[in-house]
Structure formats: structure tokens, C-alpha cells
Amino acid sequence: MAGLSVPSPFLLTLALLLLLFLLIYISPLNQNHLTLHFSPSSTTALSPTLTYPQTSHKTQAQVSPASSPAEAESFLDSPPFSISTDNPSSHIPLSRNIKKRSKTEKIEEDLARARAAIRNAIRLQNYTSDREETYIPSGCVYRNAYAFHQEGEKPMVHCGPMSYIYSIEGQFIDEMERGDSPFLAQRPDEAHAFFLPISITKIVDVFYRLDPWHFPMLPIFTDYVNVVASKYPYWNRSSGADHFMISCHDWAPEVIKEDREYFKNFIRVLCNANTSEGFIPTRDVSLPEYNLKGHPLYTLGPPRLGQSPRHRNILAFFAGAAHGDIRSLLFEHWKQKDNEIQVYENLPKKKNYHKLLGESKFCLCPSGSEVASPRVVEAMYQECVPVIISDYYTLPFSDVLDWSKFAVFIPPRRIPELKTILKGISERRYLTLQKRVKQVARHFELNRPAKPFDVIHMVLHSVWLRRMNIRLPQNDY
Numbered sequence: 001m002a003g004l005s006v007p008s009p010f011l012l013t014l015a016l017l018l019l020l021f022l023l024i025y026i027s028p029l030n031q032n033h034l035t036l037h038f039s040p041s042s043t044t045a046l047s048p049t050l051t052y053p054q055t056s057h058k059t060q061a062q063v064s065p066a067s068s069p070a071e072a073e074s075f076l077d078s079p080p081f082s083i084s085t086d087n088p089s090s091h092i093p094l095s096r097n098i099k100k101r102s103k104t105e106k107i108e109e110d111l112a113r114a115r116a117a118i119r120n121a122i123r124l125q126n127y128t129s130d131r132e133e134t135y136i137p138s139g140c141v142y143r144n145a146y147a148f149h150q151e152g153e154k155p156m157v158h159c160g161p162m163s164y165i166y167s168i169e170g171q172f173i174d175e176m177e178r179g180d181s182p183f184l185a186q187r188p189d190e191a192h193a194f195f196l197p198i199s200i201t202k203i204v205d206v207f208y209r210l211d212p213w214h215f216p217m218l219p220i221f222t223d224y225v226n227v228v229a230s231k232y233p234y235w236n237r238s239s240g241a242d243h244f245m246i247s248c249h250d251w252a253p254e255v256i257k258e259d260r261e262y263f264k265n266f267i268r269v270l271c272n273a274n275t276s277e278g279f280i281p282t283r284d285v286s287l288p289e290y291n292l293k294g295h296p297l298y299t300l301g302p303p304r305l306g307q308s309p310r311h312r313n314i315l316a317f318f319a320g321a322a323h324g325d326i327r328s329l330l331f332e333h334w335k336q337k338d339n340e341i342q343v344y345e346n347l348p349k350k351k352n353y354h355k356l357l358g359e360s361k362f363c364l365c366p367s368g369s370e371v372a373s374p375r376v377v378e379a380m381y382q383e384c385v386p387v388i389i390s391d392y393y394t395l396p397f398s399d400v401l402d403w404s405k406f407a408v409f410i411p412p413r414r415i416p417e418l419k420t421i422l423k424g425i426s427e428r429r430y431l432t433l434q435k436r437v438k439q440v441a442r443h444f445e446l447n448r449p450a451k452p453f454d455v456i457h458m459v460l461h462s463v464w465l466r467r468m469n470i471r472l473p474q475n476d477y
Contacts, residue, residue, distance in 0.1 A: 103189045104472050115468045147191035151227050160199035163294030166248040173197045193242045193467045198224050200247040221255045241265035241470045244463050250370050267466055271372040276392040285462040288396045291374040300446045305358035306383040309434055315340040317356050318364035319347040326366045326412045333416050341419050357382040380444040385433045397458050406436035
């Protein structure tokens with residue numbers, strides 16, 4: 001009878017080790033092999049700050065000063081596709097198997113978290129502040145991405161004016177369309193909002209001179225939107241609520257005139273932000289107006305000539321054309337009548353416009369034929385306290401900036417009292433206002449390429465706030 005072979009110690013040790021690993025693997029204490037839960041990198045309440053739209057990286061940034069809780073909460077009212085902020089997890093699971101989550105759901109989860117975080121910060125009055133300034137109660141970090149539609153040809157689409165009074169329109173279009181823009185989504189189904197790069201100014205330039213009596217601005221714009229809506233699913237799924245245009249032309253608000261129902265959810269980013277002419281602050285976005293130099297000295301903004309407060313010897317300054325009732329009243333009472341309130345219709349050639357702004361304590365910003373004026377931006381560049389003299393004007397970024405903290409408001413009817421009102425502002429109050437102007441000035445800077453905190457980021461952040469107010473149907477496009 002053959003003897004049984006005895007396994008070597010090495011083989012016994014190896015078998016025991018394999019058995020041990022098998023027992024550990026099937027142990028009920030180890031659950032890693034049973035379930036894989038998805039934890040999305042989404043908007044979470046980390047700190048009371050605002051983060052500006054970027055896709056290639058995330059940046060936290062404060063926007064100062066803050067709006068009031070009531071004003072901030074007004075941007076969270078429920079429009080057609082609403083997000084329930086009382087319990088967002090009731091309809092959008094925050095932890096779900098990756099395979100079951102559609103692309104639309106991924107976007108809506110991020111936006112729902114951001115919306116809930118803002119509402120929570122407002123309720124808790126969770127502000128970042130010191131004794132003199134307050135910040136928006138955002139309490140969220142967000143990711144944002146935009147897509148622009150390729151349809152259309154130059155000159156009316158994909159380009160715009162790069163200089164003079166409507167220049168922000170072309171600068172924004174060009175920034176969004178440059179190949180390495182950090183704002184663009186890699187795929188359209190990853191975008192939070194869609195940009196229509198059609199230029200109202202270019203349409204006017206091309207067609208108005210040909211036939212001013214049968215000017216086809218409205219049909220051209222509507223036809224472009226119809227092409228986009230028929231070729232892609234994105235316009236129709238939201239009734240245009242996640243689409244936006246940008247224009248600084250005076251006539252731009254008219255683009256929805258022929259079919260207001262069709263465009264009732266469409267976001268218009270406009271310099272002419274006049275509430276008496278149909279501008280809706282909770283849906284539309286107010287755009288700062290720039291007057292950039294053209295050929296041969298192209299610039300992105302005026303020279304910075306602002307003096308320190310103790311070297312500002314002019315109480316108030318304005319120079320500009322005489323158009324509109326408000327400026328007519330201003331010229332009637334103050335045009336070249338006072339050394340402290342310096343008001344000019346035609347500035348003498350020997351005087352430097354931006355130097356005078358930099359030597360003034362207050363810069364007068366009266367509306368002209370339309371509500372917007374580049375003097376608001378020019379005052380910011382020279383760190384001069386803006387004096388807003390206007391009716392029905394929704395100021396840029398007033399959804400997050402409390403203009404009362406760094407500007408002075410004078411109703412047009414009180415223009416005769418201009419000097420009395422400004423003289424009545426104490427030196428301490430003026431220094432506080434001027435300090436805050438220096439803080440918010442960076443939000444009005446135009447940079448190419450765009451930089452964090454600047455005007456292009458601010459515009460896209462305003463669009464994002466309005467995009468948060470809708471909830472798309474849960475379909476996977």
C-alpha cells in the first residue's frame with residue numbers, strides 16, 4: 001500500500017493564507033463589494049460666498065456688498081419649471097446609482113443644492129460681514145458651463161461691436177466664442193444655459209441703412225431662434241428659459257415684441273434695463289455699458305487716474321451730450337454755473353475727462369435718452385462715488401450688489417437740490433462710500449481673457465441665478 005504524501009510547510013502556509021483572505025472577503029463586516037453609491041461633486045454649503053462660473057476649475061469668491069435677504073430671495077420665486085427648495089431631495093435623489101442618472105438630472109442636482117443653500121443662508125442670515133460691509137448670503141459653491149449655438153453667419157451672428165458705446169456686446173460674444181474659453185461646456189447636454197451669439201447692433205448696422213422704413217430686426221431675430229429650436233431639443237424643453245442673449249443696443253429690448261408669449265421665459269442681458277419698457281429684473285439681466293476706444297488705440301477701459309480722497313477737490317462732475325429729459329434738467333440748473341458742481345455739455349479740449357473724474361468726490365450718472373450710461377463704469381474705474389440720477393433703471397448686478405452701500409441716489413425731480421444733498425453727506429459717510437467703490441470696482445473691469453470677479457464673470461453669474469429658478473423635465477437629451 002502506497003504511503004500518503006505529506007504537503008510541504010510552504011504549501012500549507014499558502015493554503016491557510018488563501019483561506020484567510022476568502023473569509024475576510026465574505027465577512028458581513030466588509031460591505032464594499034456589495035454596493036457602490038454615487039456621491040456627486042455638486043454644490044454644497046461650505047461658506048457664505050459666491051463662486052463665479054467656470055468649467056475648467058472651481059473658484060470661491062466674495063461679491064460685496066450684499067443685497068438684502070428679501071431682494072436675494074426674490075430671485076428664488078417659482079417660475080414655470082420650479083425647484084422645490086423646501087425639500088429638494090424629495091424629487092431629486094442626492095445619492096443614486098450612476099447608471100440611472102440622466103444628464104439632465106446631474107445638472108438639476110447641482111442647481112437644486114445651490115438653490116437650497118442660498119435659501120438656507122437667507123433664512124439663517126448667514127452673512128460674512130464686518131462692521132461696515134455685508135456680503136451676499138450665498139453659502140454655496142457651484143460649477144457652471146455654457147454652450148453657444150453655431151448657427152448663423154457673420155456679420156450678424158458670432159461677432160459684434162468691439163469699441164465705442166455698444167462695445168460690451170461684441171466683447172462678450174468674442175470672449176464666449178474663443179476656442180479656449182473656460183466658460184464653455186464640453187458637450188451641449190452638459191451646459192446649464194445656452195448663449196445665442198446674435199448681435200442686435202450688427203443687424204441694425206446691416207439693414208437699417210438699407211431700408212429704415214421696413215426694418216426687419218424682429219423677424220431676423222425670431223427666425224434665428226426658430227432655427228435653433230427646430231435643430232436642437234434645448235429651447236423647446238424649457239420654452240427658452242435656459243437661453244440668453246446679450247446686447248447693449250438701445251433697441252435690443254424690442255426683440256420679443258412680436259411674440260411675447262414665445263419669449264416669456266427667455267433671458268435678455270441688456271444695457272437698456274428699463275422696467276417701464278418691459279425689463280423684468282427677476283428674468284432679465286442688467287448689463288453695464290462701456291465706451292471703449294476704437295482704431296487706432298483699442299482699449300478695454302479708461303486709464304486709472306483716481307486720486308486719494310484728500311486730493312479730490314471737485315465735489316461733483318459730469319460731461320456729456322444733452323439728450324433726454326433728465327440731462328436737460330441737469331443742464332438747466334448746473335451747466336457751467338458752479339465751480340463745485342462741474343457740469344459740461346462740451347468739455348473744453350484742454351481738460352482731461354478721466355482726470356476730472358479722478359479728482360471728483362462724486363461722479364454724476366444721469367440717464368440720457370435711455371436709462372444706461374457708461375459713466376457708471378467710468379466712475380468705478382476712477383474710484384469715484386457714482387450719483388445715480390434715473391427713473392426705472394435696474395442697476396447692474398443689483399441681485400448681489402447693494403448699491404445703497406456705495407452709491408448715492410437722487411431722484412430727477414431733486415436735481416435743483418443737488419449741491420445741498422451732496423454737501424449734506426458727512427466726510428465719514430463719504431469715505432465709507434468711496435472705500436466700498438474701491439471694493440466693488442473689480443466687478444466692473446473688462447478683461448480679455450476674462451479674469452475671476454470681473455464683469456464677464458458677473459454677467460454669467462447673474463444668468464446662473466436666473467437659470468436656478470427653473471427646473472427642466474427629467475428627460476435625458
